Amino acid sequence: MTNPVQIAHAAPTMASTAAINERQELGNRVIVVHPTPGSGGEGIARDVLQALGKRFRDRSPRDPQRLRTLAGIWLRAEQIRELVIAGADRRPAADWRILHDLCRETLTRLTFVVERRPTRDQRDALCDDVCELALTEFLGELPPPIGPGTSGIFDESGSPDERPGYPPVPDVDFVYFPSACTDLLPEHDAARVLRAFERGRTMARLWFELRRGFEPRHGPGPRHAHAFLDTLVAPCVLRTPPGQSEYLTYRDTDADPPTLVCIVGKTTLGYQLRCLEDLHAMLARHGDWIALGTAGEEKAAAEGTVEAWGRSPENPVGGWYGVKKGLRGRFANYVPPVMEHLGLAELEHNPRNNRMRAR
Numbered sequence: 001m002t003n004p005v006q007i008a009h010a011a012p013t014m015a016s017t018a019a020i021n022e023r024q025e026l027g028n029r030v031i032v033v034h035p036t037p038g039s040g041g042e043g044i045a046r047d048v049l050q051a052l053g054k055r056f057r058d059r060s061p062r063d064p065q066r067l068r069t070l071a072g073i074w075l076r077a078e079q080i081r082e083l084v085i086a087g088a089d090r091r092p093a094a095d096w097r098i099l100h101d102l103c104r105e106t107l108t109r110l111t112f113v114v115e116r117r118p119t120r121d122q123r124d125a126l127c128d129d130v131c132e133l134a135l136t137e138f139l140g141e142l143p144p145p146i147g148p149g150t151s152g153i154f155d156e157s158g159s160p161d162e163r164p165g166y167p168p169v170p171d172v173d174f175v176y177f178p179s180a181c182t183d184l185l186p187e188h189d190a191a192r193v194l195r196a197f198e199r200g201r202t203m204a205r206l207w208f209e210l211r212r213g214f215e216p217r218h219g220p221g222p223r224h225a226h227a228f229l230d231t232l233v234a235p236c237v238l239r240t241p242p243g244q245s246e247y248l249t250y251r252d253t254d255a256d257p258p259t260l261v262c263i264v265g266k267t268t269l270g271y272q273l274r275c276l277e278d279l280h281a282m283l284a285r286h287g288d289w290i291a292l293g294t295a296g297e298e299k300a301a302a303e304g305t306v307e308a309w310g311r312s313p314e315n316p317v318g319g320w321y322g323v324k325k326g327l328r329g330r331f332a333n334y335v336p337p338v339m340e341h342l343g344l345a346e347l348e349h350n351p352r353n354n355r356m357r358a359r
Contacts, residue, residue, distance in 0.1 A: 001235070001257035004103065004104065004107075004109070004110065005100060005103075005129075005130050006109070006111040006132070006133065006138065007111070007112050007114060007118060007131070007132045007133075008112070008113045008114070008132075008133055008134065008138040009114060009115075009133070009135060010113050010114065010115055011135070012115040012142060016115075017086065017196070020032055020084065020135070021086075022145050022151070023084065023139065023142050024051070024146050025143075026052075026078065026351050028081075029078070029079055029081040029082065030080075030081065030084065030143070030244075031048070031051045031080050031082065031083050031084065031085065032084045032086060033047050033048055033051040033086065034047070034051075035086075035087065035088075035090070035091050040072065043064050043067070043068075043093040043095065044091065044098055044099060045064065045067035045070070045071040045098065046062065046067050046122050048071045048074075048083070048099075048102070049067065049070060049071050049074060052071075052074050052078060052080075054074065063153060066237060067104065068098065069248075070237075072102055072105055072106055073250075074110050075103075076123075079107060080106070080108050081267075082108070082111065082142065083099070083103055083108050083109070083110050083111070084111045085110070085112050085113060086113050087113065087114075088112035088113055088114050088118075088119060088122075088278060089114035089117075089345050092121075093119065093121035093125045094240075095164070096122050096125040096289060097125035099112075100126050100127070102126060103229065105201040111138060114212065119318070123155075129291070143349045151357075175260065179244050180296040190310055236253065238338065238341060239337065240333050240334070241294075241333065241347060241350075242349065242352065242354065245264070247262050247264040248262070248263040249261060249262045249263070249334070249338055251273060252270075252273075253273070255270070257272050257274070257323070258273040258339065259271065260272070260273050260275065260335070264334075267313060269330070269334060270322065270323040270324055270327075271310075271321045271323065271331060271335055272321045272323060274316070274317070275310070275331070275335055276335070276338065276339060276344065277318070278315065278316045278321075279306070279335060279339060279345075280339065280344045280358060282309060282315075282355055283345060283356065284358040286358075287357075287358070288357060289356070289357045290304070290305065290306055290355060290356060291305045291306070291319065291353065291354075292305060292306045292332035292336060292354050292355065292356060293305025293308060293332055294307055294329055294330055294331075294332040294333040295307050295329055295330070295332075297322070297326060297327065297329035299329070299337045301329075305332065306332040306335075306336065307329070307330075309330040309334070310322075310327070310331030310332065336356045339341060339356070340356075343359060344358070344359055345357065345359050346358075346359050347359055
């Protein structure tokens, strides 16, 4: 069995750095992290997320613990096999411990590439038996890079679409993302790659039409299809309309029915995923602001509010969108921020009595 933690000794040369960088390949489930210089702040977890192709919507500080949680979620979602940390000898022992714990949870093999011998503190942070080898040996264990001619749909732009309202675009090849393609693609299976790509094109076209922003120059190319899918599938942290509390939300397409999952502290709520489409259609027909009227399942919802619609026998599902009995309420507290995040609705953020409308 392969050791879960390795230390690869490299020469301090540009050739060594280039050889490591060549192995960054999402198709092979290999991620190379170049840690941000310095120490403190949001730390190594943000570097892992950026190496995975995740782009942050703003530069506001993030909670380090939440970033570590998101890094673990994405390592699992992308089924990363190898996490390679370049220049690891320049990172504090605390970073070594965080990475070790992260990979132990996600069953990802962790390799620290060092140019100097690790310190005692760095070694003590690993706990497990560690395999030491030369960089050339380690590179020989990795699968060869997949060249740009393999599928012909790589994004070479390297920059996001700056048009307001459009999601950020990771500069990655979206067909290799298991989070974007609901069924994982076997390596070199061209037929399945093309089918997944066509699904992405179709979904992206639908999204642009819903946004009333479909233009030939905006797609549906692969990077835009991935931007759409990444935005919908990615776990993200949102705030309730008054802005008083945060929650983690993501799509669970394997659930029956497919579910929009909202994790609030230690409580997990779920709403049928189709609520996003159905609510947008209702708001578009209404054409004006509608009060949210948030209420728990045990309380009656005020007539004519989003909360009342989310449990009404007249809505498309004929009743509750909530899927967990006892926690089916508060629809108007957790679903509207997701709509706003996707650019499908405008939402007020007052201390109380908030409203929303279709965008």
